[in-house]
Amino acid sequence: MLRKLSVLAAAVGVLTVGVAGPALANGGALPAKEVHWSFEGPFGKFDQAQLQRGYKVYREVCSACHSMKLVAFRNLGDKGGPFYNEKYPNSNDNPWVKAIAKDYEVADIDGETGDAIKRPATSADHFPSPFANEAAARASNGGALPPDMSLLAKAREEGPAHIYSVVTGYKAPPAGLKVPTGGHYNQYFPGDLSSAWSGSHEHVPPGGFIAMAPPLKDGLVTFDDGTKSTLDQQAKDVSAFLMWAAEPKLEERKQTGFAVLIYLLLLSGLLYASYKTVWRNESH
Numbered sequence: 001m002l003r004k005l006s007v008l009a010a011a012v013g014v015l016t017v018g019v020a021g022p023a024l025a026n027g028g029a030l031p032a033k034e035v036h037w038s039f040e041g042p043f044g045k046f047d048q049a050q051l052q053r054g055y056k057v058y059r060e061v062c063s064a065c066h067s068m069k070l071v072a073f074r075n076l077g078d079k080g081g082p083f084y085n086e087k088y089p090n091s092n093d094n095p096w097v098k099a100i101a102k103d104y105e106v107a108d109i110d111g112e113t114g115d116a117i118k119r120p121a122t123s124a125d126h127f128p129s130p131f132a133n134e135a136a137a138r139a140s141n142g143g144a145l146p147p148d149m150s151l152l153a154k155a156r157e158e159g160p161a162h163i164y165s166v167v168t169g170y171k172a173p174p175a176g177l178k179v180p181t182g183g184h185y186n187q188y189f190p191g192d193l194s195s196a197w198s199g200s201h202e203h204v205p206p207g208g209f210i211a212m213a214p215p216l217k218d219g220l221v222t223f224d225d226g227t228k229s230t231l232d233q234q235a236k237d238v239s240a241f242l243m244w245a246a247e248p249k250l251e252e253r254k255q256t257g258f259a260v261l262i263y264l265l266l267l268s269g270l271l272y273a274s275y276k277t278v279w280r281n282e283s284h
């Protein structure tokens with residue numbers, strides 16, 4: 001029985017490694033850059049100042065093309081969120097959240113006339129999409145679709161490091177690589193460049209062509225907390241913000257996990273002690 005089980009375990013192991021192999025997942029892109037995140041590890045937490053800066057980058061740059069449909073304005077003021085403030089346990093009362101929402105317009109129906117109207121958003125609304133529909137989004141982006149950002153940081157295997165690497169990963173194309181119109185060479189965006197490459201087959205450059213022009217540059221966004229606004233900083237901050245957007249309950253989940261671990265440890269101790277007591281006078 002044991003033997004069968006271990007054979008089975010080995011087979012499962014081989015299968016998992018085979019499926020999750022890095023080469024397959026990246027499709028020719030370089031592996032994402034190493035980034036140290038404040039929310040890593042069992043005690044990791046979001047850095048609120050970073051989330052606020054990241055929100056500003058999303059608002060002023062990325063939201064022109066990328067929607068974030070699953071996030072409501074009030075989420076920004078939830079515990080662990082960029083604008084959480086303990087004075088406003090109900091995030092609908094949070095003045096930052098209200099001001100941010102009011103700055104957006106959402107589509108609605110006039111209750112009296114039934115006409116389609118635009119009105120300022122409220123904290124209960126979700127982030128509106130920058131384009132009316134997918135066709136409009138593609139038409140504005142040379143046929144490519146800017147993916148929704150609500151879950152992007154979790155949908156990619158390399159997580160927020162993938163986002164960071166793509167927005168910092170543009171490079172002048174090497175001689176011999178023919179970049180198509182509307183494409184941009186990016187070492188961290190998956191693709192197969194062999195048909196655009198005139199050099200030797202063994203040396204096809206890593207990466208792919210991405211329809212998004214480099215969205216960030218030094219000084220593009222002014223940070224209210226005085227942090228120097230380099231391209232690298234903007235990229236890190238917006239990636240952290242998007243990780244929060246994709247997993248707003250990350251801190252809570254980690255805390256619960258830790259509590260469960262302590263509980264299980266105590267329970268094992270207790271069980272062992274009672275086992276010892278019950279069988280105290282038996283020989284075995």
Ligand code: HEC
Binds near residue numbers: 062063141211213
């Ligand atoms: C002018 C429009 C535009 C802006 C502004 C923009 N993007 Fe994009 N983005 C796109 C398009 C279009 C694509 C799809 C590219 C493709 O498929 O070739 C894309 C793709 C991406 C991808 C790759 C997603 C994947 O599938 O792995 C990332 C990451 C990304 N954008 C991040 C950002 C971030 C972060 C910002 C803000 C700093 C931003 N983008 C701003 C248009 C834009």
